[in-house]
Amino acid sequence: MKPFDYVRAESREDALRADGRVIAGGTNLLDLMKLEVETPDRLIDVTRLDLREITRQENSLRIGALVSNADLAADETVRRDYPVLSRALLAGASAQLRNKATTGGNLMQRTRCPYFYDTTQPCNKREPGTGCQAMEGFNRILAILGTSDKCIATHPSDMAVAMRALDARVEIESPTGETRMLTLDEFYLLPGDTPEKETVLEPGELITAVHLPEPPKGKQAYRKVRDRASYAFALVSVGAVIDVQGGKIAAASLAFGGLGPRPWRNADVEEALVGETPSDAVFDKAADVLLADAKGFGANDFKIPLTRRVLKAVLSDLTGVSQ
Amino acid sequence: MKITLSVNGEERSLDVDPRTTLLDALRDHLDMTGSKKGCDHGQCGACTMLVNGRRINSCLALAVMHEGDEVTTIEGLGEPGALSPLQKAFVRHDGYQCGYCTPGQIVSAKAMIAEFSNGWPSYVSDDLEAAPDFSEAEIKERMSGNLCRCSAYPGICAAIKDAAPEEGLNEREAAE
Numbered sequence: 001m002k003p004f005d006y007v008r009a010e011s012r013e014d015a016l017r018a019d020g021r022v023i024a025g026g027t028n029l030l031d032l033m034k035l036e037v038e039t040p041d042r043l044i045d046v047t048r049l050d051l052r053e054i055t056r057q058e059n060s061l062r063i064g065a066l067v068s069n070a071d072l073a074a075d076e077t078v079r080r081d082y083p084v085l086s087r088a089l090l091a092g093a094s095a096q097l098r099n100k101a102t103t104g105g106n107l108m109q110r111t112r113c114p115y116f117y118d119t120t121q122p123c124n125k126r127e128p129g130t131g132c133q134a135m136e137g138f139n140r141i142l143a144i145l146g147t148s149d150k151c152i153a154t155h156p157s158d159m160a161v162a163m164r165a166l167d168a169r170v171e172i173e174s175p176t177g178e179t180r181m182l183t184l185d186e187f188y189l190l191p192g193d194t195p196e197k198e199t200v201l202e203p204g205e206l207i208t209a210v211h212l213p214e215p216p217k218g219k220q221a222y223r224k225v226r227d228r229a230s231y232a233f234a235l236v237s238v239g240a241v242i243d244v245q246g247g248k249i250a251a252a253s254l255a256f257g258g259l260g261p262r263p264w265r266n267a268d269v270e271e272a273l274v275g276e277t278p279s280d281a282v283f284d285k286a287a288d289v290l291l292a293d294a295k296g297f298g299a300n301d302f303k304i305p306l307t308r309r310v311l312k313a314v315l316s317d318l319t320g321v322s323q
Numbered sequence: 324m325k326i327t328l329s330v331n332g333e334e335r336s337l338d339v340d341p342r343t344t345l346l347d348a349l350r351d352h353l354d355m356t357g358s359k360k361g362c363d364h365g366q367c368g369a370c371t372m373l374v375n376g377r378r379i380n381s382c383l384a385l386a387v388m389h390e391g392d393e394v395t396t397i398e399g400l401g402e403p404g405a406l407s408p409l410q411k412a413f414v415r416h417d418g419y420q421c422g423y424c425t426p427g428q429i430v431s432a433k434a435m436i437a438e439f440s441n442g443w444p445s446y447v448s449d450d451l452e453a454a455p456d457f458s459e460a461e462i463k464e465r466m467s468g469n470l471c472r473c474s475a476y477p478g479i480c481a482a483i484k485d486a487a488p489e490e491g492l493n494e495r496e497a498a499e
Contacts, residue, residue, distance in 0.1 A: 006324065006341035006387050027383050030344075031364050043341070045388050070377070074443040079451040090446040094468025095435065097365060099377040100384065230446065230467035 001033050005042040009049060015206055016175045018044045022206065024066055025100040027093075028109040036119060037110075037126060051104075051208060054078075061212040062171075065104030069159065070095065072103060081215035084239050087222035088162035094231050104207035107160055107170065107187070108199070111153035111261075112233055114138055124150045125195040140299040141233060144307075146260035151195030152297060155262050156233050160184060162222055163210060164255035164263035165239035171209040172201065181211065188262035198261075218243025218251060219318045225258075225310055234258035236303055236310050242273075242318040249273045249282075249319065256290075259307060266290055278319035283312040326390045330355070331399030339386050346370045348386035349396065357397040357426050361470075368469035371427040371434075372396050378434035380468075397426035400433060408489035409433060412482035420473030428469045432483045435465045436490045457487060 009015035015022065020042030023029055032038040051064035054075055061082070063072060072078060073089035093101065115121045115134045122130035134142055134152055142152045169181045187199055201207070224237040237257035243250045252273040256264040272286045287308040294304050316322060327336045330353065337352045346363075349355040349372075358381060361369030365383040372381040373395035401407035409429045412418070419425045439457060447464045448455045455461055462480055471479060 001342045004341060026385065027365055030383050030385065047388060079444065083451050086451055090444065095438065095465055096368060096371055096378050096380045096431065096468045100379045230464050
């Protein structure tokens with residue numbers, strides 16, 4: 001690990017003033033620092049800040065950025081009103097990691113692309129302009145949607161997929177004390193020509209919370225398919241909220257993990273479902289819309305038919321229609 | 324950098340480079356080698372310690388970030404002649420072969436039983452709001468962060484199940 005200055009922020013002002021890389025749980029950042037994929041000159045430890053509360057506000061639930069993944073999954077309000085989030089969190093990592101990993105840190109974790117992790121290989125995300133070996137290499141876990149000719153990395157979070165389905169917004173504080181609120185689609189960038197830039201977070205800005213709107217109507221589910229039964233990243237995952245009224249789909253919210261560079265959501269997929277009577281054919285149509293632009297890179301081609309099956313299985317479960 | 328930790332109930336002061344992990348601080352600076360270094364990347368669980376009562380991978384924690392924290396290691400759970408119920412059960416059920424993952428397994432199981440007793444659900448719990456059964460499926464899922472390359476899992480599982488009542492299973496702890 002490269003040497004760094006360590007700064008313990010005692011207040012939010014300290015954290016916003018200090019110029020360096022923010023660390024909270026550190027479960028991903030320290031791993032990357034050991035491999036020298038990340039080499040920050042200065043670490044700003046924000047774990048002493050007062051951002052550990054989950055509070056019910058008017059029309060929202062405010063989750064402090066330092067709430068651990070374990071505490072969030074076990075929170076009684078989240079288990080009752082936002083089960084898709086609790087399920088997604090419990091599907092991620094291990095109990096030890098969930099105790100340490102934080103809400104803000106989970107959003108900021110980096111891809112698990114093997115070429116990003118291997119400093120002997122070129123990688124446009126790690127070293128812009130060096131190329132991408134993943135496109136013709138080991139890309140089993142990598143993206144089929146939202147890729148560019150520079151990068152096919154996936155965002156690895158389960159939590160963020162559920163938050164995307166729940167229309168969560170990220171609360172960000174700037175060094176001048178201003179606060180902005182962004183949806184996850186606004187927060188995360190697609191790789192395009194600059195895969196090294198993953199979010200719109202500016203230097204000095206700090207994620208202070210995530211807000212969930214009122215619990216949505218309908219049933220919620222999180223389904224994750226992976227290479228082993230526990231403690232593995234998603235090949236494909238679906239976070240879903242489906243409301244059926246009078247035999248028709250009244251509302252649908254669907255977000256996907258393992259498919260793209262950010263938790264993937266496509267409003268056209270939801271439009272294909274709303275107003276329809278749930279059926280195998282309707283589910284297939286939604287899958288067609290989702291996968292219209294899907295592109296495999298060889299070892300991850302299987303994700304295209306797998307995504308269709310997982311989506312249809314989730315929709316069948318939530319609408320009570322057998323396939 | 325000078326820091327103070329409470330390790331198994333004892334105040335310990337040490338001077339560490341900021342890069343030092345909590346695991347290396349205890350093993351190399353305090354000569355407490357009970358906690359093991361397996362992968363050093365948070366994948367195997369051999370380094371599991373309790374920090375303020377919660378199980379974490381001590382290889383993915385900087386010692387300087389744990390100033391003032393209460394750390395519990397395998398040495399704090401029991402010692403030769405006065406083993407903890409989990410330690411005795413691992414011996415009784417042969418919950419190991421080479422033994423390298425065992426300290427992490429036992430410390431992790433200790434915390435897992437407390438999490439279960441506090442009503443935390445897991446990925447395999449059918450109902451997020453009801454108290455789950457202390458079944459083999461629940462134990463396996465909740466212990467998936469501790470790998471055993473000798474694959475002594477049947478013994479590990481049996482030991483945890485056997486020792487759980489004595490380790491306070493279903494005795495709900497007060498919230499923090």
